[in-house]
Amino acid sequence: MMVEPLALRGITKTFGATRALDDANFVLRAGEIHGLIGQNGAGKSTIIKVLAGLYRPEAGTVAIGGKVLSHVTPRAVEAQGVHIIHQEPLLPPSFTVAEALFLGREPHLGPLLALRRMRKEAEKIVSAQFDISISGNALIGELSAAQRQVVQITRALLLHPRVLVFDEPTAALVRQEANRLFGIIRRLRDEGTAIVYISHYLEEVRDLCDRITILRSGRDVATVDPSATPMAEMVALMTNRTIGDMFPKRQVSRGGAVLAVRSLRRAGFFEDVTFSLHGGEILGLTGLLGSGAKEVLQALFGLGRVDGGEIAVRGQAVTIPSPGHAVARRLGLVPEDRRHQGIALDISVRENATLASLRKLTRFGLVDARRERQRVASLIQRLGIKTPGPETRTRDLSGGNQQKVVLAKWLSAQSDVYILDEPTVAVDVAAKVEIYRLLGDLTARGSAILILSSDLMELCGICDRILVMYRGRITRRVLPQETTANDILAAATGAGTSRDRPEAA
Incomplete structure (x- = not known):
């Protein structure tokens, strides 16, 4: 019987109340390239960190060359011939x-x-x-x-090495460089090195790998032969979800264009990005790591340079070299990392909520405390922020309520355009629903919302239109009612044939 170069069996790993891996298994055979795929949060990174000795699981075994390691440490794993080529x-x-x-x-x-x-x-x-x-x-x-x-x-x-693990190796590579890397990986396999290949790009995983293991919600749900498994089936195994009642969607008449982007580009990150965002609309944007989607959001808020193209706010061409210029144009950003970029954790709810609007509350160089208290009380009530009071330290709130404080900051600033970067990441289901309802209220008031999210069901549930980016370009423009999360994921990985909508849609 041939000895397996690598086998992880029954791996369970929890972080507080979150079960990142739940009795997960991954077995690598000699002489193969074995793909590992799954949505964000499926457990890919966690199982590789368990293998690397960076995380200690609550249950399960790690075996290399048929030998179960009693102590899995980075040094012990490398001593057994397993080496990880990290994304960075x-x-x-x-x-x-x-x-x-x-x-x-x-x-x-x-x-x-x-x-x-x-x-x-x-x-x-x-x-x-x-x-x-x-x-x-x-x-x-x-x-x-x-x-x-x-x-x-x-x-x-x-x-x-006995085993090489490649973690998202092509995220920062252009196509020619990626093709050269694939040739190298195939040669290494043919010379006897067993390969683990992790990537969001399903098309390249299908073309490169001999077998593919699919993770979903911390479990290995299938190991398939890519030559005999349709791409749609792999995508369905990754998602296994349908839109339910958790996505309250308000029907709002769309107004005029508030934000228009034409042929925007930044060398090495994105190019020819063109879209419009209208009042009363929620426009979704999605793409895998390295697609350029996040960099587009950053550029719109003055957090990253642009090398060409045009940005117009309410029909007027503008430059946005800094966040201050973005705020002056009535743009607000809710960042993904709210705890380090969106709010100041060690000051009060009141101070955070008015941080971007102090000029409007100041008279003769002094903050009008009465007006500030009234505005904050109104925001707390409107957003349903669960807090003992406005002077409560923001750090002491739950994640969902911290996110609402970030939204309160831009509501207080009376923004016209809300740019949301993964707005419901790491918040519970109940808080998500409340945030979705708030976004519906904002559109009903005429605000325009651009939301970047890797939660494809979320995009299908709350957006009016969705843009999909792949390797620096917008490659699909779709209507949620005419597509599925599976189609969007396929498009984001370069494998889809989702219906493309014109920009006027």
């Missing part, structure tokens, strides 16, 4: 290529480092493995994403 290469940017490759096993001439020998050996090894030329003296921080991947893979190969 963990190489010091100030190191040269030679220093990064030989870190921890540097050749010496007596007491001194053999720097010239290191450089020549580094260049020779990279050339032999990948048929490309990279200077051994080049700094890691100056290399392209593809070159950093090559250095990280080469460093792992010098340790003669």
Whole structure:
């Protein structure tokens, strides 16, 4: 019987009340490339961190080469020949290529480092493995994403790995670089290295892998042969959800265009991004990591540069070089990381709620305390913020109520456009429904909402239109009533044929 290079069985891992992995299994055979797929939050990252020895599970075993490890630590896993190529290469940017490759096993001439020998050996090894030329003296921080991947893979190969794990390796690569990486992975498999390949891009997983394991809600729901499994079936196994009553949707007449974006681009992140956002509308935006969707939101709020294109607010062309300019144009941003970017945790609900509107509450250089109290009391009531009082420290509220405080800040500023980045992440179901109802109230008042979300059911449930980004471009424009979460996920992974709607839709 052939020994399995890697086997994780019955893995359970919890974080507080959240069960990230629930009796999950993953078995890698010799001589294969084995894909691991699932939606965000399915447990992919968690199971890899268990394998890497970064998380200790409550139950389950990790076996390498048929041997169950009694203590799973990063050092023990590497000693058994398992190496992980992380999405963000963990190489010091100030190191040269030679220093990064030989870190921890540097050749010496007596007491001194053999720097010239290191450089020549580094260049020779990279050339032999990948048929490309990279200077051994080049700094890691100056290399392209593809070159950093090559250095990280080469460093792992010098340790003669039994198993290589690739975690979203093409997220920062252009198509030509990705194709070269696929050739390298296939060659490594043919030379005897077993490969685990994790990616959101279903088309490349299907084309590259010999088998695919699908995770959903912390469990392995299927292991399939990609050559015999339709893409739609894999997508359905990943989602297994339908729209229910948890998405209250208000029907609102759409007004005129409040925000218009034309041919917006930022080199290396997105290009030719064109769309309009109307009063009374919720416009959804989605895309996988590396699609450029998040960077588009940041650019609209002055948190990232643009290299070309046009932004217009209420028909007037504008530049938004900073968040201050965005606020002046009556744009508000609810960031994904509310605890570090959206609110100040150690000040009160009152102070957070009026943080973006203090100028409107100030007379002769002093805050009108009476007007401020009245406005905050109204916001607390309107948003249903559960707090002992306006002076309660924001840190002491639940996640859902903290999110409502962020929304209160922009309501107080009387924004016309609300840009929401994953607005319901890490909040409970009841709080989500309340937030959806609030968004409906905002549109009824004529506000325009642009929402970036990886929760595809959420987008289908609350949006009027949905834009799908893939590798820096908007590739699909769909109406929720004419599509499904499965179709959107397929489009986001480059595998879909969802109906495209014109911009006027």
